[in-house]
Amino acid sequence: MKKIALAAALSVAATSAFAGGHSKMGKYSEPVIEPAVVVEETRASSGGIIVPIMLLLIVAAAVAAR
Numbered sequence: 001m002k003k004i005a006l007a008a009a010l011s012v013a014a015t016s017a018f019a020g021g022h023s024k025m026g027k028y029s030e031p032v033i034e035p036a037v038v039v040e041e042t043r044a045s046s047g048g049i050i051v052p053i054m055l056l057l058i059v060a061a062a063v064a065a066r
Helices: 002-019 046-066
Strands: none
Touching: none
């Protein structure tokens, strides 16, 4: 996912660098600066392990009750 976002940001920057390079009047306009893309790292959570452990405890309690 990070590679796709980086590729999209670079392609936008590359296309805007070439777009409108020449003007008919010969005057230069103000440069357009693209906003920086901020990619935030996600933290690993233990949320994916809680449900299987709870299910295992429930099954173990049901087997022990028999």
